[in-house]
Amino acid sequence: MSVTAIPGGxxxxxxxxxxxxxxxxxxxxxxxxxxxxxxxxxAARAANFKAKPKRRGGCIWTKYPNKVHPTxxxxxxxxxxxxxxxxxxxxxxAEFVTVTAA
Numbered sequence: 697m698s699v700t701a702i703p704g705g706x707x708x709x710x711x712x713x714x715x716x717x718x719x720x721x722x723x724x725x726x727x728x729x730x731x732x733x734x735x736x737x738x739a740a741r742a743a744n745f746k747a748k749p750k751r752r753g754g755c756i757w758t759k760y761p762n763k764v765h766p767t768x769x770x771x772x773x774x775x776x777x778x779x780x781x782x783x784x785x786x787x788x789x790a791e792f793v794t795v796t797a798a
Contacts, residue, residue, distance in 0.1 A: 710771070711771065723788060727774070778798075
C-alpha cells in the first residue's frame with residue numbers, strides 16, 4: 697500500500713477481495729466503525745434496546761442487547777481518518793482492500 701495522505705485527511709477504503717483471516721476481519725471491522733455511515737445504523741438499532749433488569753434467583757440480572765457487527769463483503773466502502781496507526785493497520789490488510797486518498 698503506497699498511498700500518501702496528508703495528516704488530518706481521509707482514506708477511502710473499499711473491500712476488493714473476500715476476507716479469509718479472522719484477524720483481518722477484526723482489523724477491518726475496527727477501522728470501518730470509524731465511519732459514521734457504517735456505525736450510524738448500528739447505533740440507531742442499539743438505541744431501541746433498553747437494559748431490562750429482573751430478579752432471578754434472588755439476584756438482579758440485566759439483559760443487554762446483542763452486539764451487531766458491520767457487514768464486510770466485497771464492495772463495501774468506508775472513509776476513515778488518515779493517521780499513521782490506521783495506515784499501518786491498512787497495510788496489514790492490504791491484500792483485501794483498495795485504499796485511496798480522499
